[in-house]
Amino acid sequence: xxxxxxxxxxxxxxxxxxxxxxxxxxxxxxxxxxxxxxxxxxxxxxxxxxxxxxxxxxxxxxxxxxxxxxxxxxxxxxxxxxxxxxxxxxxxxxxxxxxxxxxxxxxxxxxxxxxxxxxxxxxxxxxxxxxxxxxxxxxxxxxxxxxxxxxxxxxxxxxxxxxxxxxxxxxxxxxxxxxxxxxxxxxxxxxxxxxxxxxxxxx
Amino acid sequence: xxxxxxxxxxxxxxxxxxxxxxxxxxxxxxxxxxxxxxxxxxxxxxxxxxxxxxxxxxxxxxxxxxxxxxxxxxxxxxxxxxxxxxxxxxxxxxxxxxxxxxxxxxxxxxxxxxxxxxxxxxxxxxxxxxxxxxxxxxxxxxxxxxxxxxxxxxxxxxxxxxxxxxxxxxxxxxxxxxxxxxxxxxxxxxxxxxxxxxxxxxxxxxxxxxxxxxxxxxxxxxxxxxxxxxxxxxxxxxxxxxxxxxxxxxxxxxxxxxxxxxxxxxxxxxxxxxxxxxxxxxxxxxxxxxxxxxxxxxxxxxxxxxxxxxxxxxxxxxxxxxxxxxxxxxxxxxxxxxxxxxxxxxxxxxxxxxxxxxxxxxxxxxxxxxxxxxxxxxxxxxxxxxxxxxxxxxxxxxxxxxxxxxxxxxxxxxxxxxxxxxxxxxxxxxxxxxxxxxxxxxxxxxxxxxxxxxxxxxxxxxxxxxxxxxxxxxxxxxxxxxxxxxxxxxxxxxxxxxxxxxxxxxxxxxxxxxxxxxxxxxxxxxx
Numbered sequence: 001x002x003x004x005x006x007x008x009x010x011x012x013x014x015x016x017x018x019x020x021x022x023x024x025x026x027x028x029x030x031x032x033x034x035x036x037x038x039x040x041x042x043x044x045x046x047x048x049x050x051x052x053x054x055x056x057x058x059x060x061x062x063x064x065x066x067x068x069x070x071x072x073x074x075x076x077x078x079x080x081x082x083x084x085x086x087x088x089x090x091x092x093x094x095x096x097x098x099x100x101x102x103x104x105x106x107x108x109x110x111x112x113x114x115x116x117x118x119x120x121x122x123x124x125x126x127x128x129x130x131x132x133x134x135x136x137x138x139x140x141x142x143x144x145x146x147x148x149x150x151x152x153x154x155x156x157x158x159x160x161x162x163x164x165x166x167x168x169x170x171x172x173x174x175x176x177x178x179x180x181x182x183x184x185x186x187x188x189x190x191x192x193x194x195x196x197x198x199x200x201x202x203x
Numbered sequence: 204x205x206x207x208x209x210x211x212x213x214x215x216x217x218x219x220x221x222x223x224x225x226x227x228x229x230x231x232x233x234x235x236x237x238x239x240x241x242x243x244x245x246x247x248x249x250x251x252x253x254x255x256x257x258x259x260x261x262x263x264x265x266x267x268x269x270x271x272x273x274x275x276x277x278x279x280x281x282x283x284x285x286x287x288x289x290x291x292x293x294x295x296x297x298x299x300x301x302x303x304x305x306x307x308x309x310x311x312x313x314x315x316x317x318x319x320x321x322x323x324x325x326x327x328x329x330x331x332x333x334x335x336x337x338x339x340x341x342x343x344x345x346x347x348x349x350x351x352x353x354x355x356x357x358x359x360x361x362x363x364x365x366x367x368x369x370x371x372x373x374x375x376x377x378x379x380x381x382x383x384x385x386x387x388x389x390x391x392x393x394x395x396x397x398x399x400x401x402x403x404x405x406x407x408x409x410x411x412x413x414x415x416x417x418x419x420x421x422x423x424x425x426x427x428x429x430x431x432x433x434x435x436x437x438x439x440x441x442x443x444x445x446x447x448x449x450x451x452x453x454x455x456x457x458x459x460x461x462x463x464x465x466x467x468x469x470x471x472x473x474x475x476x477x478x479x480x481x482x483x484x485x486x487x488x489x490x491x492x493x494x495x496x497x498x499x500x501x502x503x504x505x506x507x508x509x510x511x512x513x514x515x516x517x518x519x520x521x522x523x524x525x526x527x528x529x530x531x532x533x534x535x536x537x538x539x540x541x542x543x544x545x546x547x548x549x550x551x552x553x554x555x556x557x558x559x560x561x562x563x564x565x566x567x568x569x570x571x572x573x574x575x576x577x578x579x580x581x582x583x584x585x586x587x588x589x590x591x592x593x594x595x596x597x598x599x600x601x602x603x604x605x606x607x608x609x610x611x612x613x614x615x616x617x618x619x620x621x622x623x624x625x626x627x628x629x630x631x632x633x634x635x636x637x638x639x640x641x642x643x644x645x646x647x648x649x650x651x652x653x654x655x656x657x658x659x660x661x662x663x664x665x666x667x668x669x670x671x672x673x674x675x676x677x678x679x680x681x682x683x684x685x686x687x688x689x690x691x692x693x694x695x696x697x698x699x700x701x702x703x704x705x706x707x708x709x710x711x712x713x714x715x716x717x718x719x720x721x722x723x724x725x726x727x728x729x730x
Contacts, residue, residue, distance in 0.1 A: 011260040011261045043577060043580070044581070046581075070270060073278065073282050114576070141570055143264070145563055146563065150562075153584075154584050157529065160406075163405075164405025165405070166406065168530045169367050169368070172370075180524065
C-alpha cells in the first residue's frame with residue numbers, strides 16, 4: 001500500500017474504492033448480512049471488523065449486480081439462491097442445535113457447525129450444504145485476498161505498473177521491495193509458520 | 204454511422220462478402236486477411252470493445268470482467284470450471300488474458316490414430332500448417348529460444364528468449380536439470396525487445412489480467428487495428444444468435460441482437476470464430492424446419508467430442524522466498540513427455556509449465572486442494588511467497604459423450620444456455636497421474652516440499668471437428684462445413700485432437716489458412 005503513489009491512475013482508483021466503508025446492503029437483509037459477517041469472521045480468521053464489513057459489503061454488491069461467474073453445475077442453484085438460502089439454513093441449524101441464533105454461538109460452536117456444513121454432514125432441503133460452503137468460502141477468499149492490507153500481510157508486491165519488476169531471479173529484489181527481517185523469519189519457523197524444514201536451493 | 208437507420212453501422216442494408224462471428228483469437232486474423240484481399244467484411248463481437256488504457260488495471264478481481272459471463276451450465280463426472288482462464292468476452296477475447304504461451308503442435312498431434320491407435324487423424328498434416336505458424340511467429344512476434352528441443356520446429360524464434368526468468372520459473376529449470384530432463388524458455392507472444400511502438404515486457408506479471416504496456420500480443424492491439432485499416436467493419440456488443448440459410452443450404456447471413464433488438468446482416472459467406480462452446484451452440488441455435496438438428500449437423504457431430512486440457516496444479520514450499528508474483532506467469536516449460544512413452548502405460552502425454560501466481564490464483568489452489576479455512580487458511584496465505592507452482596497441460600482424447608448441447612434454461616439475452624458435459628476417460632486419467640508425479644519429482648529435485656495438488660482444466664477444444672468423411676465430422680480440412688458450401692468454422696472447435704500444447708497459435712494458424720482458402724474461392728467465383 002505504501003507504494004500506491006506508484007500505481008497507474010486506474011488501478012489506484014479501483015483499489016481505493018475497495019477501501020471505502022460499505023453502505024446499506026441491497027441484496028442481503030440486515031439479518032442476513034449479520035450472519036454473513038459472522039461466518040466470514042470464522043472462515044477468514046479475521047478480527048478486524050472493518051475489513052470483514054468491507055468484504056461482506058463487496059459480496060453484497062457482487063450479488064446485487066449479478067456479476068456472477070458465468071457458469072454453474074447442473075443441479076446446483078444460482079449463487080443468489082445459495083447465499084440467501086444457505087445463510088438461513090446456517091441460522092436454522094444453530095437454533096435447532098443450541099436454541100440460539102448462529103450470531104450468539106461461541107467461536108467453537110460456530111466452527112463446529114461450519115465444519116459439518118463443509119463435510120456435508122447436515123441435511124438441508126433446496127440446497128446442498130457443501131455447495132453452499134464452497135460458494136461461500138471461494139467468494140470470501142476472492143474478496144478478502146483482494147484487500148490491500150492483506151496483500152501487505154502476505155508480502156505480495158502488488159500492482160507494479162508502470163514500474164514493473166526487473167530483479168526477478170532467486171534471491172534478488174527490486175530496491176523498493178520489502179525485505180524480510182531475519183528475526184521474523186526465525187520466529188515464524190519456530191512457530192511452524194515459516195518455511196518448513198526443506199533443503200536450500202542449490203543454484 | 205448508417206444514415207438511413209441511425210444505427211452505428213455502415214453495411215447493414217447491403218449484402219457484404221463475409222460476416223465473421225467472434226473477435227477473439229481467430230476472428231480478427233480472418234478479418235485482417237479478408238479485408239486486405241479487398242473483400243467487404245463485417246466482424247461481430249458479443250462483448251465490449253476494450254480500450255487498454257481505460258479498461259485494464261493491475262487487479263485480479265476487477266479484471267474478471269474480461270471473462271465470458273453469459274450463463275452456462277456444466278455437467279458430467281468432471282464438469283469443467285469455465286472461469287476467467289477459459290473463455291474471454293469482448294474484442295480480443297481470450298487473447299486479452301491468456302498467458303501468451305505459443306508453442307506449435309507436434310507433427311504427431313495430427314496423426315494420433317495412425318501412430319498411437321487413439322483419437323482420429325486430422326485431414327491435414329503439420330506441414331500444411333507450418334508456413335502459417337512461421338508467418339504468425341514473425342507477425343506477432345514470438346520471443347523464444349534459439350534452439351527449441353521438441354516437436355517439428357527447433358527455432359530460432361524471431362525475437363530473443365525472455366531472459367532472465369523469475370525464481371518461480373528457475374525452479375522448473377533447476378529441477379529438470381537435476382533429473383536430466385530438457386527444459387526451455389517458453390515461446391511467448393510477449394516482447395523481449397521493442398516492436399512497432401510496443402515496449403518489451405517489464406515482468407509486471409498481470410498477463411492474465413490484460414497487458415497494460417502492450418508488451419503482450421493480443422488480437423485487440425494487433426490484428427484489430429490492421430483489420431480496421433483494411434476496411435473491416437467491427438460491430439461489438441452484437442450477439443449473433445442465428446445463421447440464416449436458404450432452401451439450397453446456402454447460408455445467407457446472420458441474425459444478431461443489439462441492445463435487445465434483432466437485426467439481420469446478409470452475406471455471401473459466414474465464418475464462425477466463436478469458441479469451442481459458442482460455435483457449436485450457434486449451429487444448434489440455428490436449427491429450423493429443414494435442419495431440426497441444427498446447421499452443419501447431418502453427421503450429428505455438432506457439439507460432440509468436446510475436449511479440454513487437464514490442467515492440474517502442483518505447488519511446493521521452498522525454504523527461500525520465491526516471490527511468485529514476479530515475472531510473466533509462464534516463462535519456462537518442458538515438453539519432454541509430450542508423446543506416448545515406449546512402455547505402453549498410456550497414449551500421448553503432457554507439457555509442464557512453471558506458473559507464477561498472484562494471490563487469488565494461489566488461494567484458489569489452497570482452498571481447492573485442502574479445503575482450508577480459518578487459522579489454517581491464514582497460515583498458508585502468510586507463506587505465499589515461499590511457494591512455487593507447476594501446471595500441466597495434459598492431452599485429453601476425444602470422446603463422443605463429451606458434448607455441447609442446449610439447455611431449457613435461458614441466458615441473460617434470452618437464448619438457451621449451453622450445457623458443457625465432460626468426463627475424463629481412462630487414458631486421460633493416466634496422463635494426469637503421470638504428469639502430476641513428474642511435477643512432484645521436478646519440484647522435489649529443486650529443493651521443494653510438495654504441499655498442494657489441485658485439479659484444474661484449461662482451454663476448450665473440439666465440438667465441430669474437421670475430417671474428410673462428412674458422416675463423422677463437421678468441416679473439411681479447409682474449415683468449410685460439409686453441409687453448407689459458404690459456411691466456415693475457424694477456431695478451436697474444429698480441433699480433432701487436443702495435443703498437449705497451448706492451442707492459441709494452432710487455432711490462429713488454422714484460421715489464417717481458412718482465410719486464404721476463402722479468398723481463393725472468392726477469386727475463383729465459387730462463393
